[in-house]
Amino acid sequence: MILVRNLRLEPGEDLSRLSAKAAKKLRVSTSDIAECRVVKRSLDARKKNDIHYTCSAAVALRAGEDKLLARFAGKDVCAYTEPVYDIPHVEAASRPVVVGFGPAGMFAALVLARAGARPIVLERGQDALSRKAAVDAFRAGGELDPESNVQFGEGGAGTFSDGKLNTGTHDKRMFWVLREFAAHGAPESVTYDAKPHIGTDVLIDVVQNLRREIISLGGEVRFGSRLDGIVAENGRLTHALVHTAKGNYTLPCTRLILAIGHSARDSFEMLRDLGLDMERKPFSMGVRIEHKQRDIDLAQYGRERGELPPADYSLNVHLPDGTSAYTFCMCPGGKVFAAASETGGVVTNGMSYSKRDGENANSALLVTLHTDDFPGEGVLAGMYWQREIERRAYNYAGSYRAPAQLVGDFMVDRPSTGSGSVTPSYEPGVTWGDLHEVLPEKISSVLHNAIPELGKKLRGFDAPDAVLTGPETRSSSPVRILRDDSLQSSLRGLYPCGEGAGYAGGITSAAVDGLRCAEAVLRDMQNE
Structure with a gap:
């Protein structure tokens, strides 16, 4: 087969159009193509006035593939072999x-x-x-x-x-x-x-x-x-x-x-x-941040979404003091939800359904934590730190409702009393207040410095009425079992x-x- 890269599709244009576009790039007739299968599709939104999909397709010709490949020396046309994963067969009495x-x-x-x-x-x-x-x-x-x-x-x-x-x-x-x-x-x-x-x-x-x-x-x-x-x-x-x-x-x-x-x-x-x-293994903790999905669409696309998918983002910042923060597991059109697994602890996470058609967008907003940041000794110190924060959140809220605060209030150390334009989606509900009372100073101080910087990278990320819900403690494992x-x-x-x-x-x-x-x-x- 032949791999044809950099095929352009407009938003809303059907994938079936790839065959004709590949034929044009290969300078053959569509009737010469026996099969055309999309291999990669990515949305290019770098230029707000020219948002489109860039695709790669695997093409099988009815004849003459080697001869055609010899005519192309560029990166956009090359031979393609589909990866094969082989599984051996075993005969053993003991079952793994x-x-x-x-x-x-x-x-x-x-x-x-x-x-x-x-x-x-x-x-x-x-x-x-x-x-x-x-x-x-x-x-x-x-x-x-x-x-x-x-x-x-x-x-x-x-x-x-x-x-x-x-x-x-x-x-x-x-x-x-x-x-x-x-x-x-x-x-x-x-x-x-x-x-x-x-x-x-x-x-x-x-x-x-x-x-x-x-x-x-x-x-x-x-x-x-x-x-x-x-x-x-x-x-x-x-x-x-x-x-x-x-x-x-x-x-x-x-x-x-x-x-x-x-x-x-x-x-x-x-x-x-x-x-x-x-x-011990480095890991991250922080909060969930929620915005209106429409506001994220406008920031990323420069216009209403229309036929485009709900916009996402991935942001990070390295601060002058050597600390860093980043977004993770961004959920377009999603919800923040309760992810506790231990009695008496509050844990947040994010989810989306297949249509991603919810009113809000959310993402984890995390601080990178190194092993020397962990309080206490022992290989499980990071794990016990997670548990301490989760229990602090539960005690602060008095239930499995999650502590929440508006970004504008968080930035000036002022407890929140209710929502603005963004209604928090966390179930079974939030307890408005001050996340500084829940998060360790190591985390809250980095978030305080990082949020304005991230707002420079995505318009509206630091909007005063964006909602912070926490804590987000389970982004990854705090330990590694050596092998x-x-x-x-x-x-x-x-x-x-x-x-x-x-x-x-x-x-x-x-x-x-x-x-x-x-x-x-x-x-x-x-x-x-």
């Missing part, structure tokens, strides 16, 4: 165990199942539909279920998020992950959009479809099953200790992929007590994996790390 059924664990289990390894998945939370019911009840003011919530359950924390599939790499594994998302119910656009997006409403169906395939291939998914301990002999894993509502049991296990996510704090403590090699070149931890047979282990940051990078760990397990199984 995967702990956690978020993106890392789910894709690790999918690869193992397709390889014939019949994995056993242990997930402390519930299936997607039961989990959604628990999450909806909590957001409506009900009780928090510490075992099945926004952080724990089928699909992991990413299920209740914007469903962004940020790529950042051309690894063949990434291509395969995106194809599998599409094959299991995500829109085909996730395979070619520069900023792929699924949406929580669609992602709930996708993760169930992935689970069904794993089971159809001989795998098991055991919900309500929490890893409570590990048994080892001579430095090698032999058993997993599993807790369920019906009782505890011991599971023979010599290979375990540990994909527990960044919020399994009891698991981190268990692993520390076991003596597993771990280290060697074989991807095993200091305990042989244990494979730390994904975001919770400190090797990913987001849905797709976690899924890719799940593939890497599954590959490592399969190599070990082949060497039996």
Whole structure:
């Protein structure tokens, strides 16, 4: 096939037009093209009076591809080979165990199942539909279920998020992950959009479809099953200790992929007590910031959105004192929502549905924190700092309502008493006040200095009636579980994996790390 780059599409112009545009660039007739498939589509909004899509297409000619390629020496036309991801087949008596059924664990289990390894998945939370019911009840003011919530359950924390599939790499594994998302119910656009997006409403169906395939291939998914301990002999894993509502049991296990996510704090403590090699890891904390989506559209497009998608942004600033802040997980047309997993703590996050048609835009506004910023000693000091801030927020609000403050008030250290033009979307509601009473001075001072600078990069970002809701504490894991070149931890047979282990940051990078760990397990199984 031939890759044709820099094909222009106007907003609203159908993708089917790419075939004619590619034919023109290749100087052939459209009848010479047997197949034309979009490979990449990105929105170019650098010039407000010339907003358009730039696309790349993979083209198959009916004949003469080599001859045509010889005529082109430029970067816009070259040979194209679709990445191939091969999964070996294994024959082994022992079944690998995967702990956690978020993106890392789910894709690790999918690869193992397709390889014939019949994995056993242990997930402390519930299936997607039961989990959604628990999450909806909590957001409506009900009780928090510490075992099945926004952080724990089928699909992991990413299920209740914007469903962004940020790529950042051309690894063949990434291509395969995106194809599998599409094959299991995500829109085909996730395979070619520069900023792929699924949406929580669609992602709930996708993760169930992935689970069904794993089971159809001989795998098991055991919900309500929490890893409570590990048994080892001579430095090698032999058993997993599993807790369920019906009782505890011991599971023979010599290979375990540990994909527990960044919020399994009891698991981190268990692993520390076991003596597993771990280290502190830099991470970030801050707040959520909300604006009217229309205002973001006007700032980014210079006009009403019309046929364009809801505008997004990605901002960062490095301050003169060496500190830095940035936006993360921006959710166009989305909501801020409750993401707590521990009783007596408030945690915020952001989400969007597939249509991204909400009134507000929101993003995490985070401060980069280094390991020497953490109060206290020990490998879990960052984790305990997170918990302290979350509990402070709960005590300040007196409930799971989140503390909130207008940007204008935050900048002059004045408590807020209500909203302006932006109505906060956080459920189960906000408690207006002063975020300085909740956030550590290290974080609030950096935000105070960063917000005006970010306002210079995006008009209206520092608008006085923009809403800050906090705290945002779970952007990434505060620890890293060390692993060697074989991807095993200091305990042989244990494979730390994904975001919770400190090797990913987001849905797709976690899924890719799940593939890497599954590959490592399969190599070990082949060497039996």
